[in-house]
Amino acid sequence: MDLIENIRNDLFAKYIGVELIQVEEGYAKAEMKIKQIHLNGVGMVQGGAIFTLADYAFAAASNSKGTVTVGINNNISYIKSPKGKKLIATAKEVSYGRKICTYTVDVTDENGELIAQMNAMGYIRQPKI
Amino acid sequence: MDLIENIRNDLFAKYIGVELIQVEEGYAKAEMKIKQIHLNGVGMVQGGAIFTLADYAFAAASNSKGTVTVGINNNISYIKSPKGKKLIATAKEVSYGRKICTYTVDVTDENGELIAQMNAMGYIRQPKI
Amino acid sequence: MDLIENIRNDLFAKYIGVELIQVEEGYAKAEMKIKQIHLNGVGMVQGGAIFTLADYAFAAASNSKGTVTVGINNNISYIKSPKGKKLIATAKEVSYGRKICTYTVDVTDENGELIAQMNAMGYIRQPKI
């Protein structure tokens, strides 16, 4: 699956330590071990790091079907501060139309607590390869 | 201004190369020179990097008034791919209530083209210090 | 339950034909029979009517716990045009913190197809009565 190769070659995700764990049609799971580089100025995991993890899971899920999909809108709600050593993002397809698709991504911590929830909308650029 | 010190000490922003350029009451500007680490698997600036830049400008602007504000919701629309060597995020206050504040952040490229627009909502945790 | 009385006395919901079907802690279901007054200029159910139905279910669910909650942010994605004679909105709690709560609302048509999905954030104004 070519498009998932592109996802795996994401330099920014690599740089900050986001890893793709699983990808199936319309579904993906990604993980980020929390390190000091992820923290903001008051010692919490930075919102941008959480967003990047979630958005990466969305990118993998939305490109899982052999069609090039680009993110056009993301809405993220931050719910609580994480505990433990890693964050897990799980992206699930909500809808997949002719040109527009929508996904929900849950970000949980090691205890399974919901840390953030994202709703993401993609534009399907190319037909199935 | 103590809270802005916290913003300046953001480890994740430092790690990915986001810099605070200017901060005034209800306003902030941040910048990110585009490097290879910011790219995704198809050579574009990754959405998470753009988000982090915008969110950082929002954090600076919303903590510019001496009150601890935490981000609770961000909505970002991606508009076009950037050209040139850096991205600039400009955060402006839209509203500032007793407990909730809202900001708009424009992300532009070196040519002044709008790359992304974020709407961010903060929860004002502490009264003025 | 006093707060739900307020929800039931919503004049705008009554005026456009939105009805509360069920309400439990953190959950609510509302319904709208599609009439001509709900259509836009090209004969589709108007986005504002769909939003109002979803937002009303959110209001009922978020006020189901004996605390006054006001909506501060809603994000809605329109997925497909409805078929059949009515729309059903189902609101479920995602998180309920000390001051902020989040809900997801699915709007489906008579065939159970997802028409729109809303993410709603509330500010909890008053402690439990």
Added chain:
Amino acid sequence: MDLIENIRNDLFAKYIGVELIQVEEGYAKAEMKIKQIHLNGVGMVQGGAIFTLADYAFAAASNSKGTVTVGINNNISYIKSPKGKKLIATAKEVSYGRKICTYTVDVTDENGELIAQMNAMGYIRQPKI
């Protein structure tokens, strides 16, 4: 301008008293005189009525260029309760791409106070007529 005729023939907007005041390329203004039918169960203007007004201004602005545009995502933040007898929504184009456009809509009351702000994304279905 045909498409604006469709906007003017919106039955739901008529039913709840939303009026189109002005429309230019990428810009529209709509108005709603506040009546009892717009109130929720605690006597405030209902969020769905405010949303409908804003979304209608967005629909007019986004269809002002001779291309059929359908709303796919709206993000609305509620800022304060209105004073006075009417609400005004002003929609302005933020971006207009080949397939996706974005708009910001400010809803103000009679005193010019910002009541709500919406960000709306449209999908451009048809080429210029």
